[in-house]
Structure formats: structure tokens, C-alpha cells
Amino acid sequence: MNLLVNKSENNFEQCIKCTICTVYCPVSKVNPEYPGPKQSGPDGERLRLKNPDFYDESLKYCINCKRCEVACPSNVKIGDIIQMARIKYSQKKPTLRDTILAHTDFMGTLATPFAPVVNAITSAKPVKKILDPLLQIDKRRNLPKYSFGTFRNWYKKIAEQQKTFAEQVSYFHGCYVNYNNPQLGKDLIKIMNSLNIGVQLLEKERCCGIALISNGFIDKAAKNAKLDEQEIRKSVLEKKLPVLTTSSSCTFTIRDEHPHLLGIDNREVRDEIELATRYIYRLLSTNQSNIPEFNNGKLKIAYHTPCHMEKLGWSYYSIELLKLIPKVEVTVLDSNCCGIAGTFGFKKENHETSKKIGESLFKQIEEGGFDLVSSDCETCKWQIEMFTSKKCEHPLSILAKVLA
Numbered sequence: 509m510n511l512l513v514n515k516s517e518n519n520f521e522q523c524i525k526c527t528i529c530t531v532y533c534p535v536s537k538v539n540p541e542y543p544g545p546k547q548s549g550p551d552g553e554r555l556r557l558k559n560p561d562f563y564d565e566s567l568k569y570c571i572n573c574k575r576c577e578v579a580c581p582s583n584v585k586i587g588d589i590i591q592m593a594r595i596k597y598s599q600k601k602p603t604l605r606d607t608i609l610a611h612t613d614f615m616g617t618l619a620t621p622f623a624p625v626v627n628a629i630t631s632a633k634p635v636k637k638i639l640d641p642l643l644q645i646d647k648r649r650n651l652p653k654y655s656f657g658t659f660r661n662w663y664k665k666i667a668e669q670q671k672t673f674a675e676q677v678s679y680f681h682g683c684y685v686n687y688n689n690p691q692l693g694k695d696l697i698k699i700m701n702s703l704n705i706g707v708q709l710l711e712k713e714r715c716c717g718i719a720l721i722s723n724g725f726i727d728k729a730a731k732n733a734k735l736d737e738q739e740i741r742k743s744v745l746e747k748k749l750p751v752l753t754t755s756s757s758c759t760f761t762i763r764d765e766h767p768h769l770l771g772i773d774n775r776e777v778r779d780e781i782e783l784a785t786r787y788i789y790r791l792l793s794t795n796q797s798n799i800p801e802f803n804n805g806k807l808k809i810a811y812h813t814p815c816h817m818e819k820l821g822w823s824y825y826s827i828e829l830l831k832l833i834p835k836v837e838v839t840v841l842d843s844n845c846c847g848i849a850g851t852f853g854f855k856k857e858n859h860e861t862s863k864k865i866g867e868s869l870f871k872q873i874e875e876g877g878f879d880l881v882s883s884d885c886e887t888c889k890w891q892i893e894m895f896t897s898k899k900c901e902h903p904l905s906i907l908a909k910v911l912a
């Protein structure tokens with residue numbers, strides 16, 4: 509374990525015991541079994557360093573949303589402290605269910621060639637009823653649909669054409685675009701090409717590791733992170749191409765969780781990894797002539813800020829990008845965790861907590877009279893579409909649809 513990891517491990521001394529973190533923790537609000545960020549983080553760390561027996565398995569309730577860190581006036585890395593404690597001390601072994609949920613690359617590779625059949629099976633009520641007691645995946649949960657064929661396979665058809673643009677960027681697409689929603693990757697390429705920029709994929713790409721970390725597969729997450737880091741270095745340092753992303757959680761994981769939790773030193777390339785919405789907005793706002801023509805009617809959009817977007821501090825770019833579309837009214841919803849937290853909400857034991865965490869967000873969405881919701885996180889999309897009557901689209905998919 510290197511110095512980068514130790515840095516976030518030891519800053520519990522900065523805690524001034526104000527308890528603000530507890531007020532902002534979405535889990536503390538709804539789950540009385542969770543001791544909360546102050547007690548699980550800095551207070552608990554003091555005790556655990558004296559005696560690891562003070563480790564408490566209730567730390568598993570932390571959904572690693574980092575809202576406590578955003579709120580903390582002393583910049584205590586509370587979420588990191590809790591995650592590191594889980595990595596170091598937890599005796600809990602991942603179950604078969606956790607293995608399935610965590611290995612998104614493996615499951616995606618298996619499912620995409622047979623997507624129509626897999627989707628039909630996993631959405632059938634009798635199958636869900638079997639999965640519920642067997643795997644402890646809640647039967648009320650809608651399981652994500654797979655696409656028939658991957659984004660990377662589709663990209664092969666346009667790879668040569670993308671090379672013809674004088675300006676280029678790299679794209680870290682993540683598991684969601686590759687296995688579930690290739691359309692989002694296609695939308696990004698459409699927008700970049702309209703700005704005369706070609707899109708390259710990294711030669712190889714593995715899952716950023718967010719689901720592996722939260723389900724206890726740290727070695728596998730570190731192995732993936734090492735490979736991703738090598739590929740990102742090739743892009744940034746050798747090819748001089750920034751690496752764009754479309755998922756706020758992948759972005760946050762690669763930029764911050766890799767160094768803080770997995771010991772990856774990414775200081776040379778971290779600043780060149782950014783959300784495509786931020787990159788595009790900066791391009792358009794510095795040169796108004798870049799702003800494309802749009803072809804759309806009136807649209808009332810609610811923007812939901814995902815937890816990791818809150819931590820990145822980049823929701824401004826996605827919101828302002830949406831506001832560039834004429835006749836679009838954007839309302840920014842109160843910043844509130846939706847409750848799914850990656851794989852957390854799929855687990856039977858977390859279903860009610862997951863729903864309760866998101867309740868005020870769902871209410872705001874239903875009562876606002878919006879045409880649709882927009883968000884930069886795929887799992888927030890799943891949660892919002894499951895618990896409200898609205899569709900949730902990525903800002904870039906909305907933008908791509910209305911490009912003239």
C-alpha cells in the first residue's frame with residue numbers, strides 16, 4: 509500500500525466533531541442501524557488503530573456516496589476512511605449474488621450476444637420470484653437490460669472514419685455504454701464529430717472497479733485499475749489525447765478512488781480525465797461560433813445531480829450544456845441521493861432503505877410537471893425510472909437528439 513492511500517487513511521485527526529457530516533448522510537437519515545459518518549469514520553478510526561477488534565460490520569451500510577466529505581468543513585476524507593476500514597478489517601466474504609453484481613465486465617460479455625433472451629428471462633416475474641430467495645436480489649427491482657452487441661464492436665465499423673478528423677480525443681466508455689446502452693457512446697461521437705473532433709477508444713478497457721470495490725473484490729479492482737491507468741497514460745502522455753467519460757461514477761472512481769483506495773498513482777494524468785459534458789461545454793462557451801444548430805420543441809427538464817457528480821463539483825457543466833438548447837427549461841432538483849448507490853439497491857436487504865433514501869427526490873420529480881429527467885449517472889437513471897413515471901436521459905443523449 510503506498511503513500512497516496514495512507515494520506516486519506518490518516519486525516520481523521522482533522523475532525524473538529526461538528527457532526528455536519530451526519531446531517532448530510534443519506535443513510536443515517538433512514539437506517540437506525542448505521543452509526544453514521546462521524547462515528548464510523550474519524551471516531552471509529554481512532555479506536556480501530558488502537559485495536560482492530562473495534563471494527564464494526566455495520567460500516568457495510570455506508571453507500572460511499574461521499575456526501576459527508578462534500579459537507580465536512582475540515583476536509584476529512586470520511587468516505588475514504590470508512591472504505592479503507594472495510595477493505596482492511598471486514599471478515600464478510602462476498603456471496604454469489606455480490607459476485608454477479610460486481611463483475612460487470614464478465615456478466616456483460618456473457619449476456620450481450622444473447623441480449624433479447626437474457627432480457628426476456630430477467631424481466632419475467634416468475635424468474636424474479638426465484639432470484640429473490642435464491643440470490644437475494646429483490647424481486648421488485650427492475651434489472652438492467654443488455655444491448656444486443658457491444659459498443660466496442662459497433663465502434664470497429666467507424667474506427668477508420670474517426671481517424672480522419674484533425675483533432676482527436678480518447679473515450680473511456682465504461683461497462684454501461686459497452687453492454688447496456690451503446691447509444692450513449694454513439695451520441696457522444698455524433699456531438700464530437702459535429703464539432704470536428706474524432707473519438708478514439710482506449711486500446712483496452714476494464715470496468716473502473718466501482719462495483720468490485722463496494723462488494724469486496726479489492727484485488728480484482730486494483731488489477732483493473734492498473735490496466736486502465738496504463739491505457740490512460742498511453743493516451744495522455746504518448747498520444748497527447750485527453751480521456752473523456754460519460755459516467756460521473758466511472759469518472760470519480762478513476763480520478764479519485766484509484767489513488768485513494770487502490771494505491772494507483774495517477775497524478776500525471778488525473779487532470780486529463782474529464783466528463784465529456786465539461787469538455788464540450790468549455791469548447792462551446794469559449795467560442796460561440798461552435799454552438800451547433802438545434803431542432804427541437806419546448807422541453808421541461810429536471811436535472812438530478814448524482815452523488816459522485818456532487819463530489820466532482822461538475823454538475824454546472826452538464827446543466828449549462830442543457831441550457832444552451834433553445835426552448836429548453838432546466839430545473840435543478842434539490843441535491844439528494846437517489847438511493848440506488850450502484851449495486852446497493854439491487855440487494856434484497858437494502859431495497860426499502862434504497863427507496864426511502866430517494867423518496868424526496870422522487871416526490872420532487874413527480875410534482876414538478878417535467879417532460880423528462882436528466883442525469884450523468886446510469887444507476888441514478890435506473891432508480892429514477894423505477895420509482896417515478898419519468899424517463900431519465902443523459903445530457904449528451906438529449907443534446908444529440910436535438911442537433912439539427
Ligand code: SF4
Nearest residue numbers: 533570571573574576
Ligand atoms: S459516504 Fe455517504 S453513506 Fe457513507 S458515511 Fe458518507 S454520507 Fe454516509
Ligand code: SF4
Nearest residue numbers: 523524526527529580
Ligand atoms: S463534518 Fe468533518 S469535522 Fe465535522 S464531525 Fe464530520 S468529519 Fe468531523
